[in-house]
Amino acid sequence: MKIRLRHNEVMDKQTALLIVDAQYGFMPGGGLPVAGGDAIVPVINRVAARFANVILTQDWHPAGHVSFAANHPGRKPYETIDLPYGRQVLWPTHCVQGTRDAQVHEDLQVDRAQLIIRKGWNPQVDSYSAFVEADRRTTTGLAGYLNARGITDLYLCGLATDYCVSWSAQDARAAGFAATVIEDACRAIDLDGSLAQAWADMEAAGVGRVTSDRLPAWGNPPPGKN
Ligand code: VGL
Numbered sequence: 001m002k003i004r005l006r007h008n009e010v011m012d013k014q015t016a017l018l019i020v021d022a023q024y025g026f027m028p029g030g031g032l033p034v035a036g037g038d039a040i041v042p043v044i045n046r047v048a049a050r051f052a053n054v055i056l057t058q059d060w061h062p063a064g065h066v067s068f069a070a071n072h073p074g075r076k077p078y079e080t081i082d083l084p085y086g087r088q089v090l091w092p093t094h095c096v097q098g099t100r101d102a103q104v105h106e107d108l109q110v111d112r113a114q115l116i117i118r119k120g121w122n123p124q125v126d127s128y129s130a131f132v133e134a135d136r137r138t139t140t141g142l143a144g145y146l147n148a149r150g151i152t153d154l155y156l157c158g159l160a161t162d163y164c165v166s167w168s169a170q171d172a173r174a175a176g177f178a179a180t181v182i183e184d185a186c187r188a189i190d191l192d193g194s195l196a197q198a199w200a201d202m203e204a205a206g207v208g209r210v211t212s213d214r215l216p217a218w219g220n221p222p223p224g225k226n
């Protein structure tokens, strides 16, 4: 028992919850609404209390961002274009810097979050991943931060499962971190089979999958329970 407790303390410090893009822009009424996107808020609140380390990401685009269909005359949302760094889905305008659309949902209890990574701020390059921009070269600095703090294991949740959560989880693995997606704390866009593809890609990358009621027993107990 004693050994187990000591081990749990270490797990706490080495493990972080990464809450991806839990912003109004990806919830009903937002610029790029994800069905049921707001339903993840209470689920995340329940699990976040158990993590010693909580990190947020925010999709954070300038109004002229290259990923917005509105910035490509004659093109419509959900079409794709070829950019210097590869194929890009054209999205409806979403999460413009400083707008309500870009704010994290106000009911999310994340005062304990230690770091907010903003991504997609380069007008010419998108970034689904919390780690590496869509050019697959430019880093956000997140891996360096995690390594500097001795964090080795990540649990991921947020929006959307098949874009920013999936890319972040795969890049976490590529950077040497353990990564597990809390599936009921995510919702998907599911564009042309993108959700099934994302799960297949994540599985191939060694990303784990868990539900919020089956998280391991380590971590701080939820408030109100010893
Ligand atoms: C996202 C599309 C465009 C996401 C962000 O958070 O999954 N998807 N920008």
Ligand code: ZN
Pocket: 059, 061, 067, 091, 094, 095, 120
């Ligand atoms: Zn975006």
